[in-house]
Amino acid sequence: MRNATCVKMALNMLLHSKLRSWLTIIGIVIGVGAVVGIVSLGDAMEAQVQSRLSDLDLAKITISPGYSGAQSRMGGPPGHGGEEGRGGSSSTDTKLTDDDVDALQGIDGILYIDTQISGSEEVDYAGETATLFITGVDPQVWQYMNSLEVESGRLLEPADKNVAVIGNSISTEIFDQDIGVNQVITVNGKSVRVVGILEEEGGGEDKRIYMPIDSAVDLIEDAEEDVFDSIVVKVESEDLVNPTVEEIEEKLMVSRQIHQEKDRDFSVSSSLSLVESVTAMTSAMTLFLGAIAAVSLLVGAVGIANTMFTSVLEKTKEIGTMKAIGAKNRDILMIFIVNSAMVGFVGGIFGVMLGGFVSTLFPYLGVTLMKGGSGTVTGLSPDLMAFGLGLAVLIGVISGAVPAYRASKLKPVDALRYE
């Protein structure tokens, strides 16, 4: 039998199939739709996470006081959270001091060590007040540790005192009157001159104020000399991040005279581990959702197999007739397998359409799912569509194989006698 004949017969069967068969297809539609939708969701999440994390400097390691197992694994949320999130009860108990900085000095691969303090303080400008996040940094190294660029003015310099570099939206949005370079803001009653305005970064970065740590100590409540809220270390390359993290942990354990893991009172986190854990988390989530979708696909496959079995039973006499007039076992096998593949194909088409439709809903869903959800999702990629279709056809073939084999093995005598 020619392939064309086989396809023709299979198509004929499909077109004359009963409502039941079409209902079966729904199983595949939902299964494929779910898988395609979820894979697309996973892609979108990953893209979003990547775009958010790409701004991070992956060669930075942050040491902060206080410890819980989760923190060292997960780090904080991207950006400011890494430092801001601390300062709670844990940091009042334990402190990072110059001793810790000294302990770090000997570690290979470290380029710069920046000591930071931070706090939310009241900022007055032109008669208005806002509570803003102030970070005191070491002006000696800070400018080398960041990829921050100024829109106007300059970054902090070693000799600076009582000056600040402010985020872009502080300059333009927070106060009615725009803040320009060399204008003076008041922090907790003390005057601070703005020397630079950073380029727009997006998110919380734009609402931060950077000051030399020596000046910031005077402004930030609870701050003490030589006590830091965090120590930020820059290493030579990303490859060195993980070994350096380990080395830092070892050195600090020694210098802080901590002998047991449970007594540990500091955390070391890196943007890299953050990226890794976030990526791992999104892919785990995608995998999990994908597994659920796969279950629905499996149910769809069983549905197809079931319908094919019924169909073979119904067509027993036709199979007998076809064999009597010269169809070989292989011909029957192929007709039924191709028919089943077609069922899968049709299911796949509708499934991909369903998946595409679902993925257009992500931006609405995404508001809660991914904070901000900047709507990077736009339809399905051709690869994903092909994958969905291929998967559906494959499932059709697999679930049709056994019924088709049964059909092909029917003895013509028995098949013809079947009523």
Next chain:
Amino acid sequence: MLMEIADTLRTKLDPRKTLNSLKGDADPGNSSTGNGTGYDSENDSDPELHEERTGNSDTVKSSRNGKVPLIKLTDVWKVYQMGEVEFAALKGVDLEIYEGEFVVVLGPSGSGKSTLMNLLGCLDIPSHGTVSLNSRDISRMDESELAQIRGQMIGFIFQSFNLIPTLNTLENVTLPLEFQEEESSRARERAEYLLEIVGLSDKHHNLPSQLSGGQRQRVAIARSLAVDPPVLLADEPTGNLDSKTGNYILEFLDELHRKEGKTVIIVTHDMTPVKYATRVVHIKDGEIEKIDEVEGNFCKL
């Protein structure tokens, strides 16, 4: 296996066989039926085919004088296992059917005639004994070889027509040719031609459900002729038809026998086909009771 298929083909290409007329019809450009009259019941205008048929009758006559039978059953048993009990549907049947005969296998239900038909049609293999077609033993063949033989040598006509309900008339008639991998345009031409012969030219696109019983059986006959097999095997072909339509079908088969030299085998419990037969095989309780020769009907010209 390949050798066997080649063998089958060689056998089929034996000049004694009517296969050349099959090739001719399947290929309109070829000799005998290119003019479209090959199956015309008034085909006296076609000397070539007439000659061929005469040739066939000669073959048959000589076959009966000691030549090789087309189908030969030797001590054929068919035993079914019914749970614990064995049931013999055929008990040592010997039967020879020669080319160009019109054989009616007559027997009541339960006589084993259906089992016999299955064996004659290569639909089944015997439990014991041999069935040979063109001197080839089919009892040792596998399913795909049997399918090959059925597809090329035997045209089936069933009591309940057994048309594929989802295929239209034309597609039903084309189907056997498609299983033989005939080129689709030729298969179509052949099918159109056969439908014209059975008088259903205007029903090409009707589904079987849109046809009357007689029309369906005519489609089934057209289908059985699609590959131009030497043997037509009919199982109660008139069983589901009223007597008038039934007689028309029988006369049509008779014409195929007389004018095309087809070997026709009808398995039935009905006496009506007997009057067309050259031989009547009476079967009862799995054994051949008697065989009547009907001389008058044999190759009447």
